[in-house]
Amino acid sequence: MNTEITYAQSLDEQDELKSFREEFYISNDLIYFDGNSLGLLSKRAEKAVNTLMESWKKHAIDGWSEGAHPWFYLSENLGKMSADLIGARPEEVIVTGSTTTNLHQLVSSFFKPKGKKTKILADELNFPSDIYALKSQLQLKGLDPEDHLIQVKSKNGNTLETQDIIDAMTDEVALIVLPAVLYRSGQILDMERLTKEAHKRGILIGFDLCHSIGSIPHQLADWQVDFAFWCTYKHLNGGPGSVGGLYVNQKHFGTSPGLAGWFGSAKDKQFDMKHTLTQAEHAGAFQIGTPHVLSAAPLLGSLEMFQEAGIRRIRKKSLELTNYLMELIEVELADDGFKIVNPRDGQTRGAHIFLEHPEATRICKALKADSVIPDFRNPNGIRLAPVALYNTFEEVWQMVQILKRIMKEESYKKYENSRGVIA
Numbered sequence: 001m002n003t004e005i006t007y008a009q010s011l012d013e014q015d016e017l018k019s020f021r022e023e024f025y026i027s028n029d030l031i032y033f034d035g036n037s038l039g040l041l042s043k044r045a046e047k048a049v050n051t052l053m054e055s056w057k058k059h060a061i062d063g064w065s066e067g068a069h070p071w072f073y074l075s076e077n078l079g080k081m082s083a084d085l086i087g088a089r090p091e092e093v094i095v096t097g098s099t100t101t102n103l104h105q106l107v108s109s110f111f112k113p114k115g116k117k118t119k120i121l122a123d124e125l126n127f128p129s130d131i132y133a134l135k136s137q138l139q140l141k142g143l144d145p146e147d148h149l150i151q152v153k154s155k156n157g158n159t160l161e162t163q164d165i166i167d168a169m170t171d172e173v174a175l176i177v178l179p180a181v182l183y184r185s186g187q188i189l190d191m192e193r194l195t196k197e198a199h200k201r202g203i204l205i206g207f208d209l210c211h212s213i214g215s216i217p218h219q220l221a222d223w224q225v226d227f228a229f230w231c232t233y234k235h236l237n238g239g240p241g242s243v244g245g246l247y248v249n250q251k252h253f254g255t256s257p258g259l260a261g262w263f264g265s266a267k268d269k270q271f272d273m274k275h276t277l278t279q280a281e282h283a284g285a286f287q288i289g290t291p292h293v294l295s296a297a298p299l300l301g302s303l304e305m306f307q308e309a310g311i312r313r314i315r316k317k318s319l320e321l322t323n324y325l326m327e328l329i330e331v332e333l334a335d336d337g338f339k340i341v342n343p344r345d346g347q348t349r350g351a352h353i354f355l356e357h358p359e360a361t362r363i364c365k366a367l368k369a370d371s372v373i374p375d376f377r378n379p380n381g382i383r384l385a386p387v388a389l390y391n392t393f394e395e396v397w398q399m400v401q402i403l404k405r406i407m408k409e410e411s412y413k414k415y416e417n418s419r420g421v422i423a
């Protein structure tokens, strides 16, 4: 492989998406590879927040129906803007809640234990919040999570095998909840096949898209996935705590929300103020209360950028970036004890790479001291996410050189090998 910086520079020159970098607040003195934990602020997102602040300033209560983006329809409009990213129909998507609250809403709506079918199937590698939510949903139904939550095991601690998940789809399972992309190893699960197999057995299936939305294409409607939920602060660059999203397949329109609230109403009925809910005839039925308008606002700007860039072009560049990163690591850091544990092939590799190293904690500290932002995942993982919309091939090259120097000079030994509170 070509390890010269000029090669990286030539890749940047040919990059069709290169103009997007200028739209972000990104410093040339910092290599930010953590966009899969918190995406960067773009000027368009900032402008969108200012626009909605203006509507508040100018219209006060009438901002619900007036101004550039009337707040009453904002969640639906942002849902429509997100639909292409996940291959859904516009009315199947709503921007609302957070990952964890949306999961609670969807499980409370679609988990209906009956007869022998009383179990939820998940996996042992998912993000903890999802597992906490599933356990508490079981408890709310009077079911003991010890025997009603099945967590498919990983053979190697990093990835899952499709067949192992299918084998766990017994006739006791009512519902399956899995990540689309695993938060540590970045493995993409075969959503299409898993959905088909679940449906053959009369099981509903939903996916957590936190690490997949904005980084890989999906075809949720074609695959007939029952539901999905996600955050918008990672690849979608919505900002800290930005409003999440959910998808419900149209065949489930009309299902009563498990956690009902007046924003789930049909719009024309909401202000009738009746004590009987007339729910919206689309995914909007799964909203609960008043939308968090100011935390949804950045998405008006950031989703517009995804519409322009297109998820297929984003995926193509992302695969090229991670491929280049892995190849450089293998050549330049061959003797430094790093193990690449994410899947390699373009079918199952998400948008970040995951390295294991016994000294991972302090290597991350040394990287940060040298202006590279990775993230550390307990106990020995380093996640690196070069993001298609704003990172460059040259940054990948620079980062590997910095890491090479840290390993050669052993400068990581200046730090303690223990994690901080937020790692």
Ligand SMILES: Cc1ncc(COP(=O)(O)O)c(C=O)c1O
Pocket (backbone or CB within 6 Å): 098, 099, 100, 101, 127, 129, 130, 179, 183, 208, 210, 211, 231
């Ligand atoms: C897969 C996954 N699920 C859930 C969460 C957290 O959910 P929430 O947005 O509710 O904090 C994260 C990250 O924060 C995540 O990566």
Ligand SMILES: Nc1ccccc1C(=O)C[C@H](N)C(=O)O
Pocket (backbone or CB within 6 Å): 036, 037, 038, 127, 183, 210, 422
């Ligand atoms: N929401 C956060 C708040 C604080 C710090 C990190 C997060 C993350 O999103 C972590 C991410 N979900 C992960 O995949 O590790």
